[in-house]
Amino acid sequence: MDARIIDVLRHRVGKDERAAKEHDWYNAAILALRDEVIDRWIGSTRRTYEAGDKRVYYLSMEFLIGRLLRDAISNLGLTEVMEGALGKHDLELAALEELEPDAALGNGGLGRLAACFMESLATLDIPAYGYGIRYVNGMFRQRIDDGWQVELPENWLAHGNPWEFERRESAYLIGFGGEVNPQGDGVVWVPAEEIEATAVDTPVVGWRGKRVNTLRLWTASAIDPIKLDAFNAGDHIGALTEQMRADSLVRVLYPADSHKAGQELRLRQEYFFTAASIQDIVRRHVQYEGDIRTLCDKAAIQLNDTHPAIAVAELTRLLVDEHGLEFNEAWVLTQKTVSYTNHTLLPEALESWPLPMFEQLLPRHMQLIYAINSRVLREARKAGFDDAMIAAISLIDEGGERRVRMANLAFSGSHSINGVAALHTELMKETVFADLHKLYPTRINNKTNGVTPRRWLQQCNPGLTSVITEVIGDGFLDDAEELSALNAFADDAALCDKVRAVKRANKVALADHIKRTMGVRLDPDALFDVQIKRIHEYKRQLLNLVETVALYDQIRSHPERDWVPRVKIFGGKAAPSYHNAKLVIKLANDIARRINSDPSVGGLLKVVFVPNYNVSFAERIIPAADLSEQISTAGMEASGTGNMKFALNGALTIGTLDGANIEIKDKVGDDNIVIFGLTAAEVAARRADGYDPRAVIEASLELSQALSAIATGVFSPDDRDRYADLIGGIYERDWFMLAADFDGYAAAQRTVDKRWEDPAGWCASAIRNIANVGWFSSDRTIAEYAKDIWKVM
Numbered sequence: 055m056d057a058r059i060i061d062v063l064r065h066r067v068g069k070d071e072r073a074a075k076e077h078d079w080y081n082a083a084i085l086a087l088r089d090e091v092i093d094r095w096i097g098s099t100r101r102t103y104e105a106g107d108k109r110v111y112y113l114s115m116e117f118l119i120g121r122l123l124r125d126a127i128s129n130l131g132l133t134e135v136m137e138g139a140l141g142k143h144d145l146e147l148a149a150l151e152e153l154e155p156d157a158a159l160g161n162g163g164l165g166r167l168a169a170c171f172m173e174s175l176a177t178l179d180i181p182a183y184g185y186g187i188r189y190v191n192g193m194f195r196q197r198i199d200d201g202w203q204v205e206l207p208e209n210w211l212a213h214g215n216p217w218e219f220e221r222r223e224s225a226y227l228i229g230f231g232g233e234v235n236p237q238g239d240g241v242v243w244v245p246a247e248e249i250e251a252t253a254v255d256t257p258v259v260g261w262r263g264k265r266v267n268t269l270r271l272w273t274a275s276a277i278d279p280i281k282l283d284a285f286n287a288g289d290h291i292g293a294l295t296e297q298m299r300a301d302s303l304v305r306v307l308y309p310a311d312s313h314k315a316g317q318e319l320r321l322r323q324e325y326f327f328t329a330a331s332i333q334d335i336v337r338r339h340v341q342y343e344g345d346i347r348t349l350c351d352k353a354a355i356q357l358n359d360t361h362p363a364i365a366v367a368e369l370t371r372l373l374v375d376e377h378g379l380e381f382n383e384a385w386v387l388t389q390k391t392v393s394y395t396n397h398t399l400l401p402e403a404l405e406s407w408p409l410p411m412f413e414q415l416l417p418r419h420m421q422l423i424y425a426i427n428s429r430v431l432r433e434a435r436k437a438g439f440d441d442a443m444i445a446a447i448s449l450i451d452e453g454g455e456r457r458v459r460m461a462n463l464a465f466s467g468s469h470s471i472n473g474v475a476a477l478h479t480e481l482m483k484e485t486v487f488a489d490l491h492k493l494y495p496t497r498i499n500n501k502t503n504g505v506t507p508r509r510w511l512q513q514c515n516p517g518l519t520s521v522i523t524e525v526i527g528d529g530f531l532d533d534a535e536e537l538s539a540l541n542a543f544a545d546d547a548a549l550c551d552k553v554r555a556v557k558r559a560n561k562v563a564l565a566d567h568i569k570r571t572m573g574v575r576l577d578p579d580a581l582f583d584v585q586i587k588r589i590h591e592y593k594r595q596l597l598n599l600v601e602t603v604a605l606y607d608q609i610r611s612h613p614e615r616d617w618v619p620r621v622k623i624f625g626g627k628a629a630p631s632y633h634n635a636k637l638v639i640k641l642a643n644d645i646a647r648r649i650n651s652d653p654s655v656g657g658l659l660k661v662v663f664v665p666n667y668n669v670s671f672a673e674r675i676i677p678a679a680d681l682s683e684q685i686s687t688a689g690m691e692a693s694g695t696g697n698m699k700f701a702l703n704g705a706l707t708i709g710t711l712d713g714a715n716i717e718i719k720d721k722v723g724d725d726n727i728v729i730f731g732l733t734a735a736e737v738a739a740r741r742a743d744g745y746d747p748r749a750v751i752e753a754s755l756e757l758s759q760a761l762s763a764i765a766t767g768v769f770s771p772d773d774r775d776r777y778a779d780l781i782g783g784i785y786e787r788d789w790f791m792l793a794a795d796f797d798g799y800a801a802a803q804r805t806v807d808k809r810w811e812d813p814a815g816w817c818a819s820a821i822r823n824i825a826n827v828g829w830f831s832s833d834r835t836i837a838e839y840a841k842d843i844w845k846v847m
C-alpha cells in the first residue's frame with residue numbers, strides 16, 4: 055500500500071513526498087484505496103448483469119452519508135495496512151480522516167436511514183442502486199452566536215469529491231409544464247421547459263468488501279447552457295437564465311424535516327430526480343431484458359417517504375405514453391414494482407400540493423392521477439364505502455383549496471406500504487391510512503428500522519469492539535445478533551472493568567474535544583446525559599431543559615445531598631423557519647451560561663449545547679454517552695434510530711413508550727431501561743377528554759417553579775420576556791404534553807441517579823443493552839425488506 059500511495063501522490067496528486075502537505079496525503083490515500091474499490095465495483099456490476107438478478111432501487115430525496123474514508127477502509131479490512139503505510143511517513147490515519155467533509159445530503163433520521171440501508175444492501179450482497187440528488191449545498195452548517203442559531207452554507211464540494219464519478223452518457227431530459235396534445239389514439243406531452251439530468255455515481259462498499267453498489271445522484275444542466283443569440287444581442291443575464299434554473303434544482307437541500315410543502319421548487323426537485331431515476335431504471339430494463347412487461351420481475355422500487363411519490367405517475371406515464379401499454383396493464387405493473395415507506399404521521403409533514411400548481415408543472419401526470427383516482431374510488435364504492443371514507447381515500451383533497459395528496463398516491467401505487475416501528479405501523483392503520491387500509495388490508499406491514507453496526511459500533515467505537523471480541527470472538531461483526539453471547543458475562547467483574555475503562559476513555563476524548571472547540575471543561579467521571587437529534591417540539595428538548603432547571607433549583611436548595619454529578623449535552627439543528635425550535639436552542643445556551651458559571655452548583659451540573667451536530671459528531675459523542683434521552687411525546691416519533699446507536703454503545707435509555715423505544719425495551723428487558731410517561735393511547739385519550747395543562751402545572755411545585763423561572767427571565771436577564779410566549783404555550787395548550795409527563799420524567803431521572811450510584815449494576819445494564827440490541831442492525835431490517843417486499847432473498 056505504501057508504494058501505491060507514493061505512486062498516486064506523484065502521478066495523480068502531482069506532489070513530491072517531501073513537499074506533500076496533509077491534504078495531499080489525504081488525497082493520495084483516498085485515490086489509492088479507490089482503485090481497490092473500483093475493481094470490486096466493476097466486479098459486482100458484472101456479476102449482477104451476468105446472473106440477470108433482480109435489482110433494488112431505493113429512491114430518496116436524502117442520503118445523510120457522513121464521511122466515507124474510514125468506512126471504506128474498514129469494510130475492505132485495510133485499516134491496519136493503511137495505518138502502517140501512512141505511519142512510515144509519520145502520518146496518522148485518524149488525522150487524515152478528519153480532513154474529509156461530511157456528505158450531509160439529508161436532514162436527519164430519514165436520510166441517515168437511507169445511508170445505513172445502502173451499506174447493508176451491499177453487505178447482504180443485494181444488487182441495489184440508491185437514487186437521489188447531488189445537492190451542491192447540503193445541510194447548513196450551524197453556528198451559535200450569542201446563543202442563537204445562525205445558518206451558514208455548507209460547501210462540501212469545495213475541494214472536489216474524490217469518491218464521485220460523473221457519467222455523461224447516463225443523461226436524461228426532464229420536462230416541466232407545457233401541454234398535452236392528442237396524437238393517434240393516445241396523447242403526447244409537450245413540455246414548455248426541459249432540463250438535463252446527469253448521473254454522478256458513488257461506490258458503496260459493503261462489509262468485507264464482497265459487493266460494491268452504486269449511489270447514483272443526479273445533477274442538472276441546461277440543454278443550451280448559454281443562449282448565444284441572446285448574449286450577442288446584449289442580454290448577458292438572459293442568456294444564462296436556463297442554466298440558472300437548472301442549477302437551482304440541485305443547489306440546496308430543503309433544511310426542514312417536517313414542513314407544510316408549498317414551495318414549487320421543492321416539487322420541481324422531487325420530479326426532477328424521480329423522473330431521471332425512473333427513466334434510468336426503465337432504460338436499463340429494456341436494454342437487458344427487451345420486454346418492459348417483465349419490469350416487476352427484475353426491479354423493485356422503494357420510495358423513501360412520499361418525496362419521490364410522483365414515481366407512481368411517472369412510471370405509469372412512461373408505460374402508457376412511451377411503451378404503448380393500456381392504462382390498466384400499466385397500472386398493475388406499476389403497483390407490482392413500487393413500494394412505499396412512511397416515516398411520519400405528523401400532519402404538517404404529510405405532503406400535498408396545490409392542484410393548480412401541480413397541474414401547471416406536470417399536466418400529463420395530473421391527467422393520470424385523475425385516472426388513477428377514479429379507479430381507486432370505483433373500487434372503494436364497490437366495497438360499499440360511504441362518502442366520508444371516499445373523501446379520505448381520494449388522491450385529491452377537496453376541502454377548501456384543492457390539493458394532490460402524495461401519501462394517497464404513494465399508497466395506491468404500491469403493493470407494500472410499511473411503517474418503521476411496530477407502534478408506528480399500528481398507528482398508520484388507525485389514523486392517516488385507516489380507510490385505505492380497510493380497502494387494501496394486506497398492504498400495510500412493519501419493518502422496524504435498524505442501523506449499520508459497522509459505522510455505529512465497529513468504526514466509531516474500536517475500544518468497545520475489541521473488548522467484545524476478546525470475550526465472545528468476532529462473529530458479531532458478521533451477525534450483530536451474536537452480541538447476545540455477552541449476556542452470559544453481564545455480571546462478570548473483569549468485563550465490567552474493561553467496558554467501563556473504554557467508556558471512560560471515550561468520555562475523556564469527548565471532553566478534550568469540547569474543551570478544545572468550546573472552551574468548556576467537563577468532568578469525565580460525571581454522568582454524560584445526551585440528547586442529540588433535530589430540534590422539534592415533539593422530541594421535547596424543552597422537557598429536558600425544564601427538568602435541568604428543576605434539578606438546578608434542587609441542588610441549590612439542598613447542597614447537603616449526595617447529588618450525582620451530571621453533564622447534560624444537547625445538540626441539533628432547527629429548521630431555519632421554525633421559531634420555537636430556534637428559541638429552544640437559545641434557551642439551552644442561556645441555561646448553560648447561568649448554570650456553568652454558578653459556583654453554588656460546585657461542578658455537580660454542567661450544560662452544553664454543541665454547535666453543528668452532524669454525523670461525524672454523532673460518531674464521537676455516542677460512544678461517550680452514559681444516558682440516552684429518547685423522550686418524545688408517545689405516538690409522535692415514528693421510530694428513532696439514535697436510540698439504537700446509543701444502546702449499541704452501552705448507554706442506558708431514559709425514554710417514553712414511543713417508536714422503537716418500545717421494541718428496545720422488549721429486547722433489553724425492563725430492568726435495563728428507564729421508561730416513564732403517558733402511552734400513545736393515553737396521550738390520545740387525554741387530548742380527547744380535554745387536557746388542562748394549567749391544572750397539571752399548578753399541581754406540581756417543581757414544575758411550576760421551573761417554568762416560572764424560565765418565563766420570568768431568570769435565565770434571560772438581558773430580555774426578561776424572551777421565553778414568555780414559549781412557556782405561555784405550555785400553560786395554554788401544551789400540545790406535546792410536557793406538563794403531563796414532567797413529574798414522571800423527573801422521577802425517572804432520580805431513578806437514573808440511584809442506578810448510577812451502583813456502578814456494578816449500571817455496568818451490567820450497559821452490557822445487557824449492548825448484548826440485546828443486535829436485532830436493530832440494518833442488516834436484519836434489509837433482510838426483511840428483501841424477503842417480504844422486494845423478493846430478492
Ligand code: 26Q
Nearest residue numbers: 163164311312313315397474691692693694695
Ligand atoms: C417535506 C415537505 C417539504 C419539505 C420537507 C419535507 C420533509 C423532509 C424531511 C419531511 C420529512 C423529512 C424527514 C423525516 C424524518 O427524518 N423522519 C424520521 O425518519 C426516521 C427514519 O425512519 C425515524 O426514525 C424518525 O422517527 C422520523 O422522525
